[in-house]
Amino acid sequence: MKKFLVILLSLVLAATMAIGLTACEPDDGPGEPIDVAGVYTIDLSESGMPLTVYLQIKEDGAFTFAADDSFATAKSAGTVSKPDTDYLMIFSEVNGETVTTGSKTCHFTEQEDGSLKFNGEIPYGKVTFKSPMTNDDGKEVIFYAIPYTGGGTTENENTVEPGIYYGEYTTGKGEMGTVYSYYLTIREDGKFTALVTFSAMGNDCIGYDYGTYSSMGSACRMTSAVYDDKETQDDLTEALTVDEDGVYTADVRTSRMASDTVKFEVKKLTASPTEVIASYEGEHTVSMGPTMSMSFELTLDIYADGSYKFTAATDGEDPSVETGFLGIENMISRAGILLPDGMETPGDITLDAEGALHGKFSMGAGSRQDVTLTPVAA
Known part of the structure; x- marks a missing residue:
């Protein structure tokens, strides 16, 4: 009898542990339809980025973030489940590359x-x-994410692409106005x-800007290493955007004297500018023993977009x-880069009181x- 009770107790404990382990396993989502399945849009304009992101959640829990409602190209993707009152998104792919399971997650509530x-971080491209x-x-x-009822088309399919952009911004009126010629x-x-x-x-005044950018569809946000205190994602203060009509708008600082950014229309150029805005010359001797x-x-030509050509020529050698x-x-x-x-890393340049570089x-x-x-006389 005692042996029977021991065996019975062991069976009860084993069953209890099995039930407990099963209860602790998370709900993976697939197998039961997700009740928030559908297509949604996320408006990012309040962040300073005029962009709409599309989200598709399927009934099996698979989700995709994309730039349009065709979802042909995924900016990020993964699976969603509901382990408790919140939904949990686990990303498996970001910008076409596989990520470690559980390394990128985000929560949301309906x-x-x-x-x-x-509530959390959403990787997007x-x-x-x-x-x-x-x-x-x-x-x-x-x-x-707002339920989306449209389909098949998007309001703005234009995207900001690498290239050279040019525009003019005018302050004041008439002869008192100042025209800024801006190349980005x-x-x-x-x-x-x-x-x-x-x-x-x-x-004749010159100013410059330099830094990194993040581009998402119709918006490009720039982190300035010149005007921002530090180059972090929190300091995205300048932008280049394109609307549904293909019109580009720059929202940038035009000089160190400007207290804020200004907006003006720019156009994408098909070729680099050939106008030389400054030329320098000089001599240099290199000791070889x-x-x-x-x-x-030495000669240096600086073009209107900030590109330059420096030539060092010596007898008997190709320049x-x-x-x-x-x-x-x-x-x-009176300094720059x-x-x-x-x-990868820029060097420093300076101008002295006589204008030498x-x-x-x-x-x-x-x-x-x-x-x-030294400057070449015009």
Whole structure:
């Protein structure tokens, strides 16, 4: 009898443990229809980014974020389940690449009006947006997915692509007005550069901008390494957008003297500008030992978009040519950056009181030298 009770007790404990383990397993979603299945839109305009994101949730729990309602290209995807009162999104793919299960998640709750209220981070292509977040005006923004009843088309299918954009912004009126000629280059490597020229008090002025950008469909948000205190996602203060009619709008700072950004229309150029806005020249000697040296004739041309061509020529050798972006500010700081093609980190350049430019340029064969270049008279 005692042996029978021991066996019976063991069976009861085993059954209890089995039930407990089963109860602890999360609800994976597939197998039972998800009651929030459908297509939704998320308006990101309050974050400062005029963009609509589309979300599709299928009955088996599979979800997809995309730039349009065709969902042909997924910005991110995964599965959704409801382990408790909140829904849990587990991302398995971001920007076409597989991610570790559980490394990227986000929660949402269903509201009485059928919308979905997000709490967490949502990876979307190359960027991530948070809910809640604080926008540039200091306002807390919470993102909601709203049930979508449209289908087949989108209001704005245009996207901001890498390239060179140009526009003019005018302050004041008549002869007292100032015209800013603004060139913006959205680069393939995730960086942007900008050069602006204008006249002030009879002087030809130059300003520049430089940093990184995040592009999502019709909006490109730029993080300035010149105007922002630090280069972080929280400091996205400038933008380039395109509307459904293909009109591009820049929302940028045009100089260090500007207290805020301004908006004006820009156009995408089909070719790089050929106008030279400044030319410099100089000489430099490179020592090659106790008794040998090489002398170089130096020229530098800076184009309207900030691109430059630097040439170092010496007798008997092919000239060394360097190209890239040169940003200079000649009003307040009298300093700037030099970003040669193929280099990740820019170098510093300065202008002295006489207008001479000082910086480190290539003399060929991987040799970069500190040189001084003087302005060429117009």
